[in-house]
Amino acid sequence: MSLQDKLDAFKTDFEAGKPPYNVPYSVIEIMHRATAELIASGAAQKALKAGDKAPAFTLNDPDGKPVSSSDLLRHGPLVVTFYRGVWCPYCNMELQALQAALPDIHEAGARVVAISPQVASNSRKSVRQNELEFPILSDTHNDVAAAFGLRFELQDYLVELYKSLKNDLPAFNGDRSWTLPMPARYVIASDGTIVYAEVNPDYTQRPDPAELLPALRQASTTKA
Template sequence: MTLQSKLDAFKAAFEAGKPPYNVPQSVIDTMHRATAELIASGAAQHALKAGDHLPAFTLFDPEGNTVSSADLLAHGPLVISFYRGVWCPYCNMELQALQETLPQFEALGAKLVAISPQNPVNSRKSVRQNNLTFPILSDPQNRVALDFGLRFEMPDYLIELYTSLKNDLPAFNGDSSWTLPMPGRFVVGQDGVILYAEVNPDYTRRPEPEDMLPALRLATSRAAA
């Protein structure tokens, strides 16, 4: 199955109110409203695109080690996935799909990192539960996500819904701002130029990991030239 087919199957079961979630239709309607409003806002159009330069960043991995974009690019091209958090089943399925494709990235000399607003404790949980061998970097208050044009503020009615579902983002993130990144995927060449960018304000839609392979091959050929 493709990643999107897995996401579609999960969404159909979730929205049908099947266990273990058993959510009422009012919850589904509120989520649909929030997604529709984010799409209508045009926020995704302001995200970084192919041809833009990567904003330099230095973040911490779950073990407290410093990881910089400069160090990552020194070894080859870079794949970046913005990850909302361990609480998001769609995001976890995406990380699992990226993990499955990681050998193909590495064969092209690329590094893969996820960037998330969640705190290191939850990132360690994500790594463990999804059997990841690539790091999740902590982005407090979505500052790097803002540089990429991905950060958005959650509307009050969505905060109320998350709170009622005990999906306490301030606790997950160690940050009271109630902001999230739109899911985004980027391929960056060693010169810091973005070669592939995919951003979708609908968190249930994700590109296939294999979609990035042509950009990675281009990055590798440019580095070898």
């Protein structure tokens, strides 16, 4: 089953209010509205694309160790996924899919990192629960997400919904701003050029990791 098939199956049960979710449709309507407005804003078209240079970054892993994109790229291409947080089931399923694809990614000579605004303790929880063998890096204030053109601010009505659902982003992220990264996945070649980019303001839509492998293999044959 593809990643999108799994996401669609989860979405069907979630939006139907089936146990254990039991979510009223009024909540689903607000989520649909927010997604539609983000799509209509054109924000995704402003994000970095294939052919652009990726911003260099140094972020801490869940143990507080700094991880540099420049250091990683010296060893080969880099897969970067932007992860909203431990509270997002769609994001967790994507991380699990990337973990399952990790042998193919490593065979292509590449490494994987996830970038999230959440605090280190939540990233440790994400790594543990999703049984990850790649790090989740802490992007405080979504600064790296902003450099990629992915950061957006939640509308007031969506903030109120998140609060009612106990999704307290300031607590999850250790940051008072109510901002998130749009879900995105990049392949960056050793010279820092983005060779694959997938950005979708609809958080329920995620490409299968297999879709990045051709670009990854091509990038692996090109030396910086």
